[in-house]
Amino acid sequence: MNHPTAVAIETQDALSLSFIDYDHGITAIDTGFERPLFDASHLLVEQGRAAFIDVGTNYSVAQLLGVLDYKGIPREAVDYVIVTHVHLDHAGGAGAMMAALPNARLVVHPRGARHMVDPTALVAGASAVYGADTVRRTYGELLPVAAERVIEAADGHVIDLAGRPLVCLDTPGHARHHLCVWDARAAACFTGDTFGISYRELDTEQGPFIFPTSTPVQFEPEAMKTSIARLLTFKPKAMFLTHYSRVTGVEQLAAQLIEQIDALVELAHDANGRPERHSALVEGMFAYFGARAAAHGVTLGSTKIRELLALDVELNAQGLEVWLDRAQR
Template sequence: MHGIHTIDTGFGRPSFDAAYLVVERGHGALIDSGTTHSLPRFLEAIETADLRPRDIDWLILTHVHLDHAGGAGELMKHLPNAMLAVHPRGARHMIDPSALIAGATGVYGEDAVRRDYGTIVPVPKDRVIEASDGFVVDLAGRALLCLDTPGHAKHHIAIHDERANAFFTGDIFGLSYREFDTANGPFIIPTTSPVQFDPDEAHASIERMMRYEPEAMYLTHYDRVTQVKRLAKDLHEQIDAMVAIAKRHASDPDRETRIATAFAELYVGRAKKHGVMLSAEDITKLLKIDIKLNAQGILVWLDKAHAL
């Protein structure tokens, strides 16, 4: 639809982590890069779209978390004519990814980083463009507008595709797995993973995107969703509910566990109300990683807020 092709990057599990190829008059732009392991899938997607790697003009990163940007350096080696567009705060991490590697290694360990993300390599400085707020990527006359959309991360942009009247949202418009689709449409939850979640900024970024009255959102996790007004309302409600949960358990000695448990109950309850037929156990299992990261991320925000 509108020359937009979904690429399953293969990260995590099937239908978990998406990137996108936008095709316009024989030229292409990629949105996010997946991991280094994703490279064959990108090259296959380019070929399937009847393009060649030299026809790709742009690689645009929504933000530099490794499931979105870890493969950028390796992918750019295979795209001889492409420029990389990224938030100004993220540009230095693409040119020198050592801080990204060190941070991930400190959390997951060297072996796990290599297994999950592959070898992360730099992008030459002269191929990196800082996509500040309002920067327009010109894809063969098709305008892709980059908006500064903090809330999930301070180095986050969402890309408005004028032709499709849709956004490529990275993680700022939450996550919606197809296993939770019902007759009522897609089910969505926020993603508040460490370390830069901010609820006020998240609310503002969602509202900013909604002012464009988009027909659809292309999520990294996962794929195209419609019913955008209803999903935005759901995200606003859950962000507020999650903040309230975090504040309620702020002083608990086992606060991360209690917050994660309460988040699971929140998501299961809303999923059931949405008509999801999966058991509570299966819903929690599918969201296990997200529940953990959301609890950790909101705690980082909570501690920062209390320190002010």
């Protein structure tokens, strides 16, 4: 994999910044969530104007603003904050970011807009999955966004960033409130979680290791496969994932994702009805992803691979169980 080197900076006020500059004015900023190279916000700059795509949590805001300051971009120059969906590792810091960016508009899927204006239900839903104490500790207090600053981006909505069109695409599968962003200038999609997860620690000479995410509570396998296929119709040269940033060779990766979505569904059906369904799913996924990682040439060892994938495997298992239960109603 040919990735630019990450820049690591300690600012005068002891703020740690880590980011990667790509072509076409795209910068991947490490939000600091969970661990390094886990959660990215993407900054786009065009003709001195800027937009963020996904923003991490409330605790990420200082890093994002710090990179703006380091690059000499005035906060008044940020025109848009775009969230691919309203899960808190992508949009938890949106309210705080909007408070710091006086001219920005928040761009969000129509199904997610109300949760940005009034995050009460969003916090309640996350608390049901993770627990209220964990949500408070991990994400902080979510700030509402004034309704007049929110753009509900229906399928095909075009954002004009200083003459650079960014097309919002309705892409369900991971969540029904998910959008991806097509950037023709860069011939790339910003995919949130629709095009899976690919951690840079698992890169090998064969390229990126990728896997799908079935996080609760709206996983829909057929919709996800349809969304992936739709992204390919734009013939992108790269995908920018929130977890974690740029991958290339997208047609091959798409085929791998489709294969794995079907495999996760099969694992879920096999585990269904067992008294220990959840643990069966978790261990089944660890075995499946571990075997794929070994075949991909990952040499980190099973313990390290399990450590890197632990959170996603747990959430994938929860999401698959919600999907199973919904299908049985």
